[in-house]
Amino acid sequence: MMKKEYHKPVLISEVIEFLDPGRGKSYIDATVGGGGHTTALLARGARVLGIDRDEEAINYLREARTEKDLVLARGNFARIWEIANEKGFKEVDGIIFDLGVSSHQLDSAERGFSFLKSGPLDMRMDRNLRVRAWDIVNNFEERRLDEIFKTFGQEKFSRRIASSICSARQIxxxxxxxxxxxxxxxxxxxGVRKNFKKRKINEATKVFQAIRIVVNSELLNLEEALPKTVDLLKSHGRLAIISFHSLEDAIVKRFLKKETRLIILTKKPIGPSEQEITExxxxxxxxxRVAEKI
Ligand SMILES: C[S@@+](CC[C@H](N)C(=O)[O-])C[C@H]1O[C@@H](n2cnc3c(N)ncnc32)[C@H](O)[C@@H]1O
Structure with missing residues (x-):
């Protein structure tokens, strides 16, 4: 049987077209995961620093990719400036962020990311983090759960769900x-459940997203990382960011608009083609979204 793919990279040709890699150029892949985007950059002769906070991703790539032009670092992209400096990647030609979780993380039941697989309530991208999904679900006050589901999941039934969780955990x-x-x-x-079934949406999607964001401080890390990327880019270097939900995209959009050292190249965000969605x-x-440093 063929080994399951670690992660299928999204918008790969669009990213490569904007970043225009080539020999003598260097890039930072801030979310290297299974190395999909990185592999395409390396294939064009570029040097790449691949960062991921998940040890499994870094270990996987250490075995899978042996190119000398690839430097790997385990760490949080909130520290992108420090990591890049430690690894000698200053003044780079491009930086790519492909946010969220990898298919490998989702498919690994024991990581607890997926509502489709039975696993422990974990959801930590970095297993050194102290708070797991379990701690939030079992220890946070009802009011706080309600707020988290509303803010980070945009969940309409946040109050009812928070209340049901608190009743269940009393037993x-x-x-x-x-x-x-x-x-x-x-x-x-x-009635809502029936409608979800028809549209093939799982009721748990938003709550799982909210818990994952809190466990991994996802939005805070992104806010911290973005300004640092501009310091790392050379003039005409490009920043490409792929986001997967409106909370992330809003942070990216706001940042690109207010950062005076960047020119936005994508007036509207670019999405996948019908063919990519099918595949x-x-x-x-x-x-x-992509921007270029002045
Ligand atoms: C969507 S996957 C990236 C997939 C990758 N582009 C590929 O083609 O295989 C996102 C990756 O980002 C990592 N990640 C998420 N937040 C991070 C952070 N704050 N610092 C470093 N890595 C992070 C996750 O662990 C995950 O491996």
């Missing part, structure tokens, strides 16, 4: 992703 702690999904399903009104449904919500 015994909620241990697995599937237990949590069942509680969410019951909390959502029946890779996970690309569906991807949005690419």
């Amino acid at each position: 015994r702690p909620i241990e697995t992703t599937v237990e949590l999904v069942k509680i969410i399903e019951k909390a959502v009104p029946r 890779n449904p996970r690309a569906r919500s991807a949005k690419l």
Whole structure:
């Protein structure tokens, strides 16, 4: 049997067209994951610094890719400036962020990212993080859960879901992703549930997104990283960012608008083609924004 692909990169030809890699050029892939974008950059003869906070991704790439032009670093992209300086990647030609989780992370039941697989409530991209999804689900106050689901999941039924979680955990702690999904399903009104089924949407999508964002401080890390990228780019160097939900995209859009050292190259974000969505449904919500340093 063929080994399952680690991650299928999204918007790859669009990213490569904007970043225009070539011999003598250097790039930072701030979310290297399974190395899809990085591989395309290397194939054009560029040098790449690949960063990921997930040890599994870095270990996978250390085995899978042996090109001497690839430098790998395990770390949080919030520290992109420090990491790039440590590794000698200053004044680069381009930086790519492909936000969110990889297919490998989603497909690994034991990581607890997926509402479709039974696993422990974990969701940490970096296993050294102290707070897991379990701690949020079992220890956070009802009001705080409601707020998290509303703010980071844009979940309409946040209050009902928070209340159901608190009732369930009074009997015994909620241990697995599937237990949590069942509680969410019951909390959502029946009519809405039916509508979701028709549209093939899982009721748990938004709550899982919200918990994941909090566990990994995803929005804070992005806000911290973006200004640092401009310091790392050479003049005419390009920054490409792929986001997967409106909260991330809003941060990127706001940043690009206010950063006076950047010129926006994508007036509207670029999305995947119909063909890419058919071949890779996970690309569906991807949005690419690109800017160039003056
Ligand atoms: C969508 S995947 C990237 C896939 C990659 N472009 C590819 O083609 O294989 C996102 C990756 O970013 C990593 N990541 C997310 N937030 C991060 C952060 N703050 N610092 C470093 N890596 C992060 C995740 O661990 C995950 O491996």
